[in-house]
Amino acid sequence: MGAMVQPLYKGKRSRLDKPELLAPAGNLEKLKFAVRYGADAVYIGGQKYGLRSNADNFTFEEMKEGVEFAAKYGAKVFVAANIYAHNEDIEGIEEYLRNLHAAGIAAIIAADPAIIEVAQRAVPELEVHLSTQQSTLNWQAVQFWKEEGLPRVVLGRETSLQEIAEIKKHVDIEIEAFIHGAMCSSFSGRCVLSNHFTDRDSNRGGCCQSCRWKYDLFEEAPEESSAPASFKPGITGIPLFQKQDHAFSMGSKDLCMLEHIPDLIEAGIDSFKIEGRMKSVHYVATVVNVYRQAIDAYMADPDHYVLKPEWVDELNKAANRPLNTGFFYDTPDHEDHIYEPEEKAAPYDFAGLVKDYQVDTGMAMIQQRNYFKPGDEIEFFGPEGTFFKQTVGVIQDEHGLELDAARHPLQHIMMKVDQAVKPYDMMRIQRK
Amino acid sequence: MTHTPELLAPAGSLEEAQAYLKAGANALLVGEDRYGMRLPGSMNLDHIAQTVELAHRQGAKLYVSLNNLMTNELLEELPHYVKQLGRIGVDAVEFNDPSVLKAVKTCAPDIRLHWNAEMTSTNFSTSNYWGRKGAARVILARELNMDEITEMKPSLQIEAQVQVHGMTNIYHSKRQLVKSYMAHQGRPVDGDSLGKERGLFLVEAERAEEKFPIYEDINGTHIMSSDDICILEDLHVLLEAGLDSLKVETLLKSVSYNEVVLHTFRQAIDTYYTDPEHYEFQEAWMERIRSVQDPERELSFGFFYKEQVY
Numbered sequence: 001m002g003a004m005v006q007p008l009y010k011g012k013r014s015r016l017d018k019p020e021l022l023a024p025a026g027n028l029e030k031l032k033f034a035v036r037y038g039a040d041a042v043y044i045g046g047q048k049y050g051l052r053s054n055a056d057n058f059t060f061e062e063m064k065e066g067v068e069f070a071a072k073y074g075a076k077v078f079v080a081a082n083i084y085a086h087n088e089d090i091e092g093i094e095e096y097l098r099n100l101h102a103a104g105i106a107a108i109i110a111a112d113p114a115i116i117e118v119a120q121r122a123v124p125e126l127e128v129h130l131s132t133q134q135s136t137l138n139w140q141a142v143q144f145w146k147e148e149g150l151p152r153v154v155l156g157r158e159t160s161l162q163e164i165a166e167i168k169k170h171v172d173i174e175i176e177a178f179i180h181g182a183m184c185s186s187f188s189g190r191c192v193l194s195n196h197f198t199d200r201d202s203n204r205g206g207c208c209q210s211c212r213w214k215y216d217l218f219e220e221a222p223e224e225s226s227a228p229a230s231f232k233p234g235i236t237g238i239p240l241f242q243k244q245d246h247a248f249s250m251g252s253k254d255l256c257m258l259e260h261i262p263d264l265i266e267a268g269i270d271s272f273k274i275e276g277r278m279k280s281v282h283y284v285a286t287v288v289n290v291y292r293q294a295i296d297a298y299m300a301d302p303d304h305y306v307l308k309p310e311w312v313d314e315l316n317k318a319a320n321r322p323l324n325t326g327f328f329y330d331t332p333d334h335e336d337h338i339y340e341p342e343e344k345a346a347p348y349d350f351a352g353l354v355k356d357y358q359v360d361t362g363m364a365m366i367q368q369r370n371y372f373k374p375g376d377e378i379e380f381f382g383p384e385g386t387f388f389k390q391t392v393g394v395i396q397d398e399h400g401l402e403l404d405a406a407r408h409p410l411q412h413i414m415m416k417v418d419q420a421v422k423p424y425d426m427m428r429i430q431r432k
Numbered sequence: 433m434t435h436t437p438e439l440l441a442p443a444g445s446l447e448e449a450q451a452y453l454k455a456g457a458n459a460l461l462v463g464e465d466r467y468g469m470r471l472p473g474s475m476n477l478d479h480i481a482q483t484v485e486l487a488h489r490q491g492a493k494l495y496v497s498l499n500n501l502m503t504n505e506l507l508e509e510l511p512h513y514v515k516q517l518g519r520i521g522v523d524a525v526e527f528n529d530p531s532v533l534k535a536v537k538t539c540a541p542d543i544r545l546h547w548n549a550e551m552t553s554t555n556f557s558t559s560n561y562w563g564r565k566g567a568a569r570v571i572l573a574r575e576l577n578m579d580e581i582t583e584m585k586p587s588l589q590i591e592a593q594v595q596v597h598g599m600t601n602i603y604h605s606k607r608q609l610v611k612s613y614m615a616h617q618g619r620p621v622d623g624d625s626l627g628k629e630r631g632l633f634l635v636e637a638e639r640a641e642e643k644f645p646i647y648e649d650i651n652g653t654h655i656m657s658s659d660d661i662c663i664l665e666d667l668h669v670l671l672e673a674g675l676d677s678l679k680v681e682t683l684l685k686s687v688s689y690n691e692v693v694l695h696t697f698r699q700a701i702d703t704y705y706t707d708p709e710h711y712e713f714q715e716a717w718m719e720r721i722r723s724v725q726d727p728e729r730e731l732s733f734g735f736f737y738k739e740q741v742y
Contacts, residue, residue, distance in 0.1 A: 084554045085554065086554050086555050087556055087580055087587075088580075090557050112552075112555070112558055113562070117561060137503055138502045138529070140530065140531035141502065141530045144531070145530070156501070158501075163503065163504050166504050167504070187501060187604055189551070189552050190552075190604040191602070191603045192575055192603070193602055195575050195740060196657060197636070197639070200741055202742075203552060204740075205742045206741060211603070215634040215635060215637075217613065218632070218634075218635065219632050220631030220632075235643060236728070237633065237635075237643070240614075240619070240632075246617070249613075250603070250605065250607075327606070331606065331608070332607050333611075333612050334612035334613070334616040337609070337612050
């Protein structure tokens with residue numbers, strides 16, 4: 001079962017003494033970085049029953065390795081098994097869940113009772129967390145799942161902070177909520193745009209993100225009008241846009257609650273979930289790093305907690321969409337959706353990864369992840385608050401041969417660094 | 433096979449209820465937008481009570497939609513509302529949220545429960561799970577195909593309902609997406625409705641022939657399919673499989689259109705049960721529906737014969 005009920009924190013917390021920082025991990029490397037940068041738990045996808053059928057997804061062997069790595073840092077590994085199953089998916093659930101348990105997975109995140117019940121019967125040691133796909137928004141629904149034996153519910157993203165606090169007041173259960181990342185603009189699970197547009201089943205991992213496509217909005221022409229406005233062969237309607245207008249879209253800005261950590265903690269949210277199993281290792285490390293620092297700072301001294309502007313700067317270096325606060329304070333309006341052309345690249349690139357560092361010479365071995373060259377302004381960041389900027393000086397390959405640029409992915413580059421670095425530190429460069 | 437499936441139609445008013453019963457429906461779904469979802473009209477308790485009376489006089493069943501995604505706020509009203517539904521004698525309520533399960537069990541245990549989780553009611557095991565929690569019927573997701581439906585029927589411990597005609601919801605958000613878009617454009621919404629009666633629709637660039645109705649109500653934004661399911665040609669497959677309830681979705685259609693559709697399905701069902709072995713689909717039935725069909729909306733088999741990937 002979940003963590004013990006702890007003494008109230010500031011008169012409010014009733015479950016986990018300190019909120020868990022839960023990070024996505026699309027593959028083994030991302031898992032290691034998420035853990036190393038401070039995640040208390042990570043969630044991953046296996047080969048089946050998850051909602052990211054296009055992601056790398058873990059084999060049982062990789063899960064085992066990930067669990068062992070995480071355990072060294074006291075972190076847990078959860079597996080998303082959050083599809084809405086069809087008949088053909090039922091057979092095989094039990095074997096799959098047994099394998100997850102054997103690999104050391106601490107919990108599954110599931111939406112469908114067809115999966116939840118098998119887990120409880122066949123592998124009772126495996127915790128079941130109710131997925132956000134169930135769109136659970138009220139305390140009685142949460143109570144229901146508690147009575148069904150679930151130690152944790154991931155709420156629907158439509159719940160406000162006030163509603164979350166009410167839920168925590170009524171039900172003694174762990175509450176997990178998304179605090180950062182991309183969001184479905186629909187109620188989770190209540191969208192089959194993908195099924196209709198591309199025959200890809202969104203509730204089994206096939207979502208093609210049709211909500212972020214562009215649409216034209218019309219209204220029906222009145223029947224009595226003699227010449228209905230026609231814009232396309234076969235279809236009549238009055239356009240509700242002008243040529244220069246942006247198109248209609250359902251796409252939402254991304255969630256970011258960094259500036260509201262005290263509110264999240266005081267509402268009693270037990271697990272702070274970051275979205276993004278498809279996101280890059282640079283993204284995961286950056287976001288986890290920032291939230292880790294903010295949570296730790298608050299917990300260390302809530303009364304004197306202040307948001308550091310550099311945390312916000314850091315987050316923006318990895319963001320590729322504008323950010324907002326979702327439903328936590330109010331229902332999103334026109335400023336919370338994206339109508340402009342989408343998907344700008346994040347302003348910074350992951351340039352290299354520190355593999356080794358010689359104290360006596362001040363030389364670091366960097367594994368190349370993106371193009372950089374002498375003279376470039378770069379910055380290093382790492383777990384536990386490592387951060388500094390410098391200019392790239394002379395760079396050499398492993399054999400001491402001087403290079404004019406680091407061009408080759410994964411090539412090992414030797415360069416002098418201004419401050420001590422350590423493996424898992426990352427080097428990033430501003431995109432030009 | 434001994435039992436005849438019911439023919440179910442949502443009604444938005446007493447007049448619609450009357451018309452649909454006359455056209456051949458023998459079960460009606462009504463409700464109030466606050467607790468239900470995507471109803472052709474929102475009815476208060478008085479009107480629901482009158483509709484119950486009307487339906488029962490004609491030997492028909494009356495169901496009430498309570499399948500909204502409930503909030504803490506709604507929980508406070510729910511027990512009272514459910515008690516009233518019990519008092520006026522509704523036969524069943526549709527639910528998705530576990531809070532409704534509890535309210536019905538404690539406040540009106542005689543009301544049957546129909547589990548309707550929209551696009552997420554996708555397998556027999558979960559249906560039976562909700563059956564053990566008290567549901568008497570599952571409303572199957574419209575995204576299931578014919579094989580999935582007919583194969584799961586024998587494994588179901590509860591009744592099953594399938595939509596046989598009309599549009600389906602393909603997206604539901606709590607956000608006011610049309611209003612937001614209008615505000616973004618600087619186009620005043622003024623008193624203009626963004627609701628069902630406005631006739632708003634979306635067109636996606638690569639699907640210029642398809643109109644996706646969109647509307648807003650107190651439950652957010654709803655986007656509907658660009659096609660209308662019509663399984664009439666293969667109705668016998670569902671009848672042979674022993675489905676318990678066949679639903680004609682009446683949402684966003686005129687009463688006269690719905691009357692024609694219901695009447696046609698009633699005729700087909702009755703023809704089948706008069707002599708199942710010699711039943712033959714009649715092209716004239718389909719012609720009748722085509723004659724009232726909006727030419728800009730395709731009549732399709734929905735997902736009945738589609739292979740989906742993921």
